Amino acid sequence: MVIMKFKNSKKLFKEAKKYIPGGVNSPVRAYKGIDTAPPFISKANGSKVYDEDGNEYIDFVGSWGPMILGHNHPAIREALAKQLELGTSYGAPTRLENEMARLITEIVPSVEMLRMVNSGTEATMSALRLARAYTKREKIVKFAGNYHGHEDSLLAQAGSGALTHSVAGSAGVPANVIKNTIVANYNDIEGIESIFRHYGKQIAAVILEPISGNMGVVPAKQEFLDKLREVTDQYGSLLVFDEVMTGFRVALGGVQSLYSIKPDLTCFGKIIGGGLPVGAYGGKREIMEMIAPSGTVYQAGTLSGNPLTMTAGLTTIKILKENPEIYDQLEEKAQKIQKGIEKAIIETGVTANVNRVGSMMTIFFSDNPVYDYDSAKKCDTKNYSKYCKLMLEMGIYLPPSQFEAFFVSYAHSNKDIEKTIKANGFACAKLL
Ligand SMILES: Cc1ncc(COP(=O)(O)O)c(C=O)c1O
Structure with missing residues (x-):
């Protein structure tokens, strides 16, 4: 040794x-x-x-998930070097963003439109704002031990660092915000049925890691995910899969391809940036078209769709798809x-x-x-x-x-x- x-x-x-x-x-x-x-x-x-x-x-650790191909992959390095010659950020639309959105929508059929952001946190935060606007409801359901980034309303009984450091919630989160978060037990079918019986018509969305990685790896049971799809459909709530970690990791098409479930919205991050800062959220066209400038849900980002990130991400996804x-x-x-x-x-x-x-x-x-x-x-x-x-x-x-x-x-x-x-x-x- x-x-x-x-x-x-x-x-x-x-x-x-x-x-x-x-x-x-x-x-x-x-x-x-x-x-x-x-x-x-x-x-x-x-x-x-x-x-x-x-x-x-x-x-x-693999940078907490993105490095599925290993570090410093020659194809990614080469693509980035080429892009560097063309500049690092424009704050304007690029061909690369079209390509990224097209590729992800092809691979993940539940995603008909996609918006790029800069982190997983931004993706989940924006997806929930959109879900609340679409349903005109305020409550969200999340699961104990799932981590969706550090957005205020999602920090109740969160996994990952919050669980490691025994932070049940976070200081600085207004009671008014957290009052709309219902925390449910993962893999507990009766628990979710009961929550919907009580609050069903007030619930904008159920968000979850469909295979959790943030309390350690904990897979969801098929019946549990099926039940979530069923009750959200029944009560007109949206089902949001946080595939920031699992997307392009557990399978090219993520957990939704393994379990054959179509969420209404999906959040991505990690692998789709090839090691550069990234997030994205997407889903049904009818819902996504509510985002500004086509709709009234405001969400923006100075560096969103950054050309270096798109280059590293596209190269990674193409390698995974072609092999x-x-x-x-x-x-x-x-x-x-x-x-x-x-x-x-x-x-x-x-x-x-x-x-x-x-x-x-x-x-x-x-x-x-x-x-x-x-x-x-x-x-x-x-x-x-x-x-x-x-x-x-x-x-x-x-x-x-x-x-x-x-x-x-x-x-x-x-x-x-x-x-x-x-x-x-x-x-x-x-x-x-
Ligand atoms: C499932 C999941 N969602 C959201 C996030 C937050 O992503 P980010 O750290 O890029 O904000 C993470 C981060 O690990 C995650 O694992």
């Missing part, structure tokens, strides 16, 4: 804390609870990231890792189990299966933190929180997978 040094990262983190709240520009990056400073990353290539101390890691075997290989790679982890769990007797959908997975330190927020919260987060640190010290870069997904990329080699399985075995044994 190589003993890693974190001297430069520690120094940089100390400096960062002087100027940046908590030393980071997004909370989970702070490695709170991991008992080490976060590695400050200086470069990335293929399946690896490298830190300021010269340590090399096999990366399963469907990528998804088979992602499945194969991720399955190998899952089996390796599960074997070590059995052999060492450590209390843990794995949830996985395609190239997204989580090792939960719990003796119970995890299917919703309450079961996720029962995990031994201290054990996860120890595990994460042990893995880091062996050169495996995992999300520093129990409530996040590992992402396998197309760039992960057999050697990477073997090394990861070996490190996992060692970490599990050490935990006991």
